Amino acid sequence: xxxxxxxxxEVTLNGLMAxxxxxxxxxxxxxxxxxSGIFNYAQGVMALFAAMTLVGIMKGQVPFSHLINAIxxxxxxxxxxxxxxxxAILLTCVVxxxxxxxxxxxxxxxxxxxxxxxxxxxxIGLAYxxxxxxxxxxxxxxxxxxxxxxxxxxxxxxRVTFDWFGYGFFIDNLDIVATVIxxxxxxxxxxxxxxxxxxxxxxxxxxxxxxxxxxxxxxxxIWVMVWSVAGFVALVAGIMWGTKSGVQFSLSLIALKAxxxxxxxxxxxxxxxxxxxxxxxxxxxxxxxxxxxxxxxATENWFAYVLALVFLVFRPQGxxxxxxxxxx
Amino acid sequence: xxxxxxxxxxxxxxKIGGVVMEMKNITLRFGGVVxxxxxxxxxxxxxxxxxxxxxxxxxxxxxxxxxGFYVPQEGEVxxxxxxxxxxxxxxxxxxxxxxxxxxxxxxxxxxVLDNVMTGRLTQMDASLWKQALWKWGGAEKEEVANREIAxxxxxxLEIQNIRKTPVARLPYGLKKRVExxxxxxxxPKLLLLDEPMAGMNVEEKxxxxxxxxxxxxxxxxxIALIEHDMGVVxxxxxxxxxxxxxxxxxxxxxxxxxSNQDVIDAYLGVSxx
Numbered sequence: 001x002x003x004x005x006x007x008x009x010e011v012t013l014n015g016l017m018a019x020x021x022x023x024x025x026x027x028x029x030x031x032x033x034x035x036s037g038i039f040n041y042a043q044g045v046m047a048l049f050a051a052m053t054l055v056g057i058m059k060g061q062v063p064f065s066h067l068i069n070a071i072x073x074x075x076x077x078x079x080x081x082x083x084x085x086x087x088a089i090l091l092t093c094v095v096x097x098x099x100x101x102x103x104x105x106x107x108x109x110x111x112x113x114x115x116x117x118x119x120x121x122x123x124i125g126l127a128y129x130x131x132x133x134x135x136x137x138x139x140x141x142x143x144x145x146x147x148x149x150x151x152x153x154x155x156x157x158x159r160v161t162f163d164w165f166g167y168g169f170f171i172d173n174l175d176i177v178a179t180v181i182x183x184x185x186x187x188x189x190x191x192x193x194x195x196x197x198x199x200x201x202x203x204x205x206x207x208x209x210x211x212x213x214x215x216x217x218x219x220x221x222i223w224v225m226v227w228s229v230a231g232f233v234a235l236v237a238g239i240m241w242g243t244k245s246g247v248q249f250s251l252s253l254i255a256l257k258a259x260x261x262x263x264x265x266x267x268x269x270x271x272x273x274x275x276x277x278x279x280x281x282x283x284x285x286x287x288x289x290x291x292x293x294x295x296x297x298a299t300e301n302w303f304a305y306v307l308a309l310v311f312l313v314f315r316p317q318g319x320x321x322x323x324x325x326x327x328x
Numbered sequence: 329x330x331x332x333x334x335x336x337x338x339x340x341x342x343k344i345g346g347v348v349m350e351m352k353n354i355t356l357r358f359g360g361v362v363x364x365x366x367x368x369x370x371x372x373x374x375x376x377x378x379x380x381x382x383x384x385x386x387x388x389x390x391x392x393x394x395x396g397f398y399v400p401q402e403g404e405v406x407x408x409x410x411x412x413x414x415x416x417x418x419x420x421x422x423x424x425x426x427x428x429x430x431x432x433x434x435x436x437x438x439x440v441l442d443n444v445m446t447g448r449l450t451q452m453d454a455s456l457w458k459q460a461l462w463k464w465g466g467a468e469k470e471e472v473a474n475r476e477i478a479x480x481x482x483x484x485l486e487i488q489n490i491r492k493t494p495v496a497r498l499p500y501g502l503k504k505r506v507e508x509x510x511x512x513x514x515x516p517k518l519l520l521l522d523e524p525m526a527g528m529n530v531e532e533k534x535x536x537x538x539x540x541x542x543x544x545x546x547x548x549x550x551i552a553l554i555e556h557d558m559g560v561v562x563x564x565x566x567x568x569x570x571x572x573x574x575x576x577x578x579x580x581x582x583x584x585x586x587s588n589q590d591v592i593d594a595y596l597g598v599s600x601x
Binding site for chain 1 (some may be wrong): 397416418421422434436446447452459511514
């Protein structure tokens, strides 16, 4: 096989893996948007907060230590213990459920039936609050996250492809793990929403609030549940991205990467988020590979947005979104 | 003919039981507008109770008070022998009061069967853990049992052929029927119907009337309904409350109400001075 084609194949595979990570972030947006019509700008910061909390718990960091030290003149930073990653992940899940509860009870509950733009503004406020809050709670320095996921080149794929084509593919183990986890997550979410009582109630709320009330569904409960699930998805995304590139402020910017994914896949479709993520991942990698050198490189910064723009013009509801029909 | 404690026997020989729901001196205001003014009435087990009145009489407000969507400023709602504390609509639904809406509130994106199954939500109580274990947690058994009830109701209302159709694609008359099916699926102790015949043609009205009578007959469901079409109501209901300008102006059997001078005035339009 010609070298160019082999390169392209490797790039495509890497693109698919990157796309899975985009899809993970987009998934959190879709969940909340579907159930409550809120575009949650804070989803990226939630991933950052989740990752920081996870690192903090694992390292046995004292939350709000700067604040405590400043007020009481003490000098404590660590409890002096280390928490195994699995237990730390479970504890972080509890924290994310707590966050979901707080968001619902202190903010969203008071904004029921408001215009979408007001809800959107509220989530922008939430994003900046949460960003400052996580710095205050865990400190703002760059942290390393290692929950024991395999990293580095996958030797088996390298060897097998070398035997077949005479050219070894470079695939990161972490990307493979991310793909498997994302697939499991999507299957779990679909099963949850289609086959459980809570899932049915969630779909009911997403469809019509008044009707949901009349069949005995508590809107508050469902919204806390949805924000919790979105928090959990944020945690998964935070672990993957945090392991890859460290836990730091820029982690919250992955939310911006999810935007074109959403425009492509549609804001209301879980499969759409996945397919959209994959298309963007592969698209930007292949585009960079094919035309990057000619265009002066760094096309990954803007390619996704241009693709999304084209989609907006021709198919505003996205690939899988609900069709927008206005009756006149 | 009306025995306050023991119930009564209707003209067609059905036995009506004790009081299920009692409204005591309900007053509801929106700002300065009085929507309901000091109204009391009761609903008895197994009966079809109608609330009628001209447009703007406060009928829908009354239904919304019963179902918890509005909270009255004064008065008490008694349900099954006890005063009801202030409740959210979903809590009222969980107590066993199901309702339909005047402007249909269905889950448009779901199939007919899924819509009816949402009506079973209050009756299902397997925890998420049990559901995760599915067959081994007993969740499968619960789902199957509930599905059977839903299918029975779908058969009963003759909507089997559209079971899998998304509700958004159905014509108005069928949507009304699906909404009734969803409310029935909850096996309610009290079923509230907000203008079940509104916007229907004669044939659809006849169908709906038949279904309401059949539901009452077959399942013994207590039904309270609102309607402004007087002809339909008089044929259907056992007892009728008549409202006008937020006040109760009549209460009794259809015949009693028909001969009530205030009611005749309200419907024929006598000037209020």
